[in-house]
Amino acid sequence: xxxxxxxxxxxxxxxxxxxxxxxxxxxxxxxxxxxxxxxxxxxxxxxxxxxxxxxxxxxxxxxxxxxxxxxxxxxxxxxxxxxxxxxxxxxxxxxxxxxxxxxxxxxxxxxxxxxxxxxxxxxxxxxxxxxxxxxxxxxxxx
Numbered sequence: 001x002x003x004x005x006x007x008x009x010x011x012x013x014x015x016x017x018x019x020x021x022x023x024x025x026x027x028x029x030x031x032x033x034x035x036x037x038x039x040x041x042x043x044x045x046x047x048x049x050x051x052x053x054x055x056x057x058x059x060x061x062x063x064x065x066x067x068x069x070x071x072x073x074x075x076x077x078x079x080x081x082x083x084x085x086x087x088x089x090x091x092x093x094x095x096x097x098x099x100x101x102x103x104x105x106x107x108x109x110x111x112x113x114x115x116x117x118x119x120x121x122x123x124x125x126x127x128x129x130x131x132x133x134x135x136x137x138x139x140x141x142x
Contacts, residue, residue: 008045008109008110009043010044010045010117011044014047015117017047018117021034022073022075022089025089026089027087028077028087031054031056031074032053032054033054033060033072033075034053034054034072035063035064036070036071037070043106045110045113045114045117048063050063057132064094064129066096067096067100068096069094069099069103069107071091071093071094071111072094073089073090073091073092073120074091074092074135075087075088076088076135076139078136081140089119090120090122090123090124091118091120092123092125092132092135093111093123093124095125096127097127097128111123124138
């Protein structure tokens with residue numbers, strides 16, 4: 001067992017939600033995203049308090065904290081230049097430049113565990129909500 005798996009935990013409810021979200025978004029015609037955080041005391045990785053499923057990149061940006069990292073799971077349907085529909089399932093690793101070193105270490109240590117547990121295809125690092133504007137272009141270039 002990796003050291004990350006011993007340090008960080010997921011409740012069974014969170015694991016079930018991760019799986020349900022991944023399977024439920026694979027054929028969606030609309031963007032869908034959920035935000036996850038790490039509880040500093042218990043080291044439990046869980047969905048952010050409000051349990052919202054976001055439908056637009058702007059809504060995600062509005063709810064991201066200015067000084068704290070987050071994991072964002074995103075299913076983003078787009079039409080490729082070939083005309084084929086693609087629904088990439090990615091994790092956005094939101095690490096604002098203003099967060100403290102303790103939080104940086106906490107989230108950086110859980111990054112791969114979150115990637116493996118959520119079964120995303122790719123991780124995209126972002127530092128600010130402005131980076132969300134370039135996301136469709138980044139995903140199309142995958």
